[in-house]
Amino acid sequence: MKTRKIGKDAFKGFVSGLIKQQKVFGPCAKGDRFEFEQLDSAEQLRLDYDVTLRPPGRKYLLPPVETLLTYEMGDGYKSVYDETPFILLGVHPYDMEAINQSDRLFSQDNYDCHYMKRRQNATIIACDVVTPSQNVFAASMGTATVKTGFDILLTDIGDSYVMEIGTKKGEKLVAGIKDPKDADDNDLEKRKKVWAENQERLNKHKLNCDYSYLPKLLERAYKHQVWEEKAKTCFSCGSCNQVCPTCYCFNVQDDVSWNFMNGKRERVWDGCLLDGFTKVAGDHEFRKKRQDRFRHRLYRKAKYVPEKIGSSIPACVGCGRCVSACLPDIANPIKVYNRLIEDLGIK
Ligand code: SF4
Ligand code: SF4
Known part of the structure; x- marks a missing residue:
């Protein structure tokens, strides 16, 4: 996997560019809470959120109500698929792991083409947690950090983000960034520190066994x-x-x-x-x-x-x-x- 680095101002430009190309959903403030919403501008994005009211995977990959098929008397039925490409930006590691589990559930045994079509059209930009929520215990469940499932993983290292490119889709998105820089050893060291700190911080309720x-x-x-x-x-x-x-x-x-x-x-x-x-x-x-x-x-x-x-x-x-x-x-x-x-x- 390649790791790149992007300054926070340049990142805003990157997000604005994505919004012009396709639907982008990211965490936005709702009073003193947060919820994934469609972004109209990069300014709405709050990557410092603690937790969103609803999990992004369920909201966009398995929506509360979805039409599976329509039918007409004498004309049979037509399956309905949502094939609009979209980006989920700012998915926390525990929510990413939940999506990874849903991917396995909906692709094994009874392959669920409605879920899987949406999943194939989704690009996921995950991000490490900046502000732990009041009740998070991801560290006890092995999800304080995540290694798979995302197209890009962002880690806030102060004045910039380290971007880990996980897939070809992610690579294509990053190709749009002007003058991309490779993350150096110092950046990777800072990221390692964030990961180690999150193993401690994301544990508000501690499980007393492995x-x-x-x-x-x-x-x-x-x-x-x-x-x-x-x-x-x-x-x-x-x-x-x-x-x-x-x-x-x-x-x-x-x-x-x-x-x-x-x-x-x-x-x-x-x-x-x-x-x-x-x-x-x-x-x-x-x-x-x-x-x-x-x-x-x-x-x-x-x-x-x-x-x-x-x-x-x-x-x-x-x-x-x-x-x-x-x-x-x-x-x-x-x-x-x-x-x-x-x-x-x-x-
Ligand atoms: S455990 Fe709590 S949230 Fe769940 S159904 Fe019972 S009262 Fe409602
Ligand atoms: S803490 Fe566990 S059981 Fe409760 S909502 Fe989150 S994933 Fe589900």
Whole structure:
């Protein structure tokens, strides 16, 4: 991989150039919070953001509502694909890892052409965290830094950015920069320092074991009382699902015209904490009890999904969004996993 360096003023010019070429989405201020929005100018971009309200991967690669196909009576159906190229600029390492996991999920077994088309049209410029959020624990989950998935990775080293070029797409973008400079040893040393500091700083809730032990821990925890204790105050509101970069469950529903002559099929976000998520024909419901739904979410994060996609990194990437979103303050995965370690030990 090539590493380049770009001064902050030149970087603004680079971003302005990108905005003229295609849609660019990046973190923007929303009062005292941040959210990925389409950029109209480089001035809107806030690479010093702590965390965004919604994860960029889910917002743009698996949107809350998307039309999968349309149909007309007598004319069959037409699949609908979103083929607009776009750039996600400023994706933090934990959100990048969540996208890497989604890429594996949607390309293995049942290849999801709707997700994959969007992913192939996306260019991702990741960036190392400058301001840690209040609840981030990415370092405990192995995502304080990221090594794959991005087209370009930016690291703020003071008056400039080190740009690591990860792909040919990234190389093409950087080719537009006037007088590009190679990063020298001193720049790379500064980047190394940022990475080492982020391993310390992005750990507001510390996991008391190596994350690779979590699947084994959960094997022994299915009947533990913590699930019932925590779920007592759960509202089943699903907020922890909706803000999570690695939740991907959806429902598929048809929207049919009044005369049945045409319609569309849509995919909409769903969430395993919501009552009715597991309801099937005949009024059977597999996880009717709140404690079962509460347990399921934390098993998915640290056991089911990593085992399914063969990931050593858990499907909780430590962004901390669920911790901030949960009103009764019970959603923090670290608190539950640490409680299990305390009660069951490490074997
Ligand atoms: S479970 Fe919570 S902390 Fe982990 S990735 Fe999802 S929202 Fe972030
Ligand atoms: S754990 Fe918290 S955020 Fe999640 S459904 Fe229950 S109350 Fe809502």
